[in-house]
Amino acid sequence: MTTPAITAVIPVYNDRKALERAIPVSLQYLGEITPDFELIIAEDGSTDGSAELVKEAGRKDPRIRLLHSDERLGRGRALNRAFRESSAPIVLYYDVDLATSMEHLRELVSSIQEGYDIATGSRLLPDSRIRRTGGREFASRGYNFLVRTILWSRIHDHQCGFKSFRRDRVLLLAENVRERHWFWDTEILVRAQQEGYRIKEFPVHWEQGAGTTVRKSDVTGMGLSVVRLWWRLHVQKD
Numbered sequence: 162m163t164t165p166a167i168t169a170v171i172p173v174y175n176d177r178k179a180l181e182r183a184i185p186v187s188l189q190y191l192g193e194i195t196p197d198f199e200l201i202i203a204e205d206g207s208t209d210g211s212a213e214l215v216k217e218a219g220r221k222d223p224r225i226r227l228l229h230s231d232e233r234l235g236r237g238r239a240l241n242r243a244f245r246e247s248s249a250p251i252v253l254y255y256d257v258d259l260a261t262s263m264e265h266l267r268e269l270v271s272s273i274q275e276g277y278d279i280a281t282g283s284r285l286l287p288d289s290r291i292r293r294t295g296g297r298e299f300a301s302r303g304y305n306f307l308v309r310t311i312l313w314s315r316i317h318d319h320q321c322g323f324k325s326f327r328r329d330r331v332l333l334l335a336e337n338v339r340e341r342h343w344f345w346d347t348e349i350l351v352r353a354q355q356e357g358y359r360i361k362e363f364p365v366h367w368e369q370g371a372g373t374t375v376r377k378s379d380v381t382g383m384g385l386s387v388v389r390l391w392w393r394l395h396v397q398k399d
Contacts, residue, residue: 165224166197167270168247168328170254172239173202175209179257179370184218184225190263194270201226201246203239237345241335247328256322258370265365269325278330278358281316281350282323282365289318293369304383311391312351316362319347323365330358339393344386351390 169191171183180202191198202215204227215227228243244252251273255261261282272280284291285305291298301320308314324346331349334356340348353360393399 163197165199165247165249166195166251167191168199168201168243168249168252170201170203170240170243170247170252171257172205172236172243172254173207173211173257174205174233174236175207175211176257177207177209177211177214179259180211180214183257183259184215186259186263188222188224190266194267199224199226199247199249201228201243203228203243205230205236205239206233235341235345236343237338237341237348240345241338244326244328244331244335250328251325252328252331253325254322255324256370260367260370261321261323262366262368265323265363268363269323272361272363273325273327276359277361278327279350279353280325280361280363281318282321282367283316283318283362284321284365284367285318286362286364288364290364290366291368293367297369307384307387308347308351311387312347312394314351314354316350316354316360318362319350321365321367322346324349334358337399339390340386342382344383344390347383347387348390351394355394 169187173180187200204212204215212227212229219225219227228246240254251270253269265282269280283289305318308319334349334352338348
């Protein structure tokens, strides 16, 4: 296979059912952008047959790659590993439930081609169209307000699972990122702003997916992670 122009990554953990839809939809939308792409499924210690599903899909289409881990790496480390494995100049990822409409995929790619270091979808801009339960909406807005206030971020939505990067630039950032799981998105964006990276945030159409693996303990842990990151950046200077 020649060097791809784009590597798309889907991080998964026990998401076989969602993968049955996500893989063919991904191939369709990526193929409309460029024929030179690869799709990496960063499978993180699943026990539901997700790895076997991806292996079978890869036998039919060599653009599909499985990155399996026997031990649970966490979402952040799984993404770091996938980006290191890529040789494409543009890397991106999105959530397996395809909560963010894939109609925005072209903008995710073109933003990097236009010179941005990072592009991220946003559910919290005026033109964003979202559908989710009131509890999750309240928690999301509260969390992002906390990040903007404590960590002085200019981004509105840090946790939208729909982001693209210049590969060389994100690998430099990843060397200092401590987060292994859900807070990875926030830490990447905060550190990128500190380093003067060009970031594009754009509104998306987003619908809450079924079977999410985000738990209440994740939300609590992310709040504590905000405080820890502030300490590392402003006290330890790390």
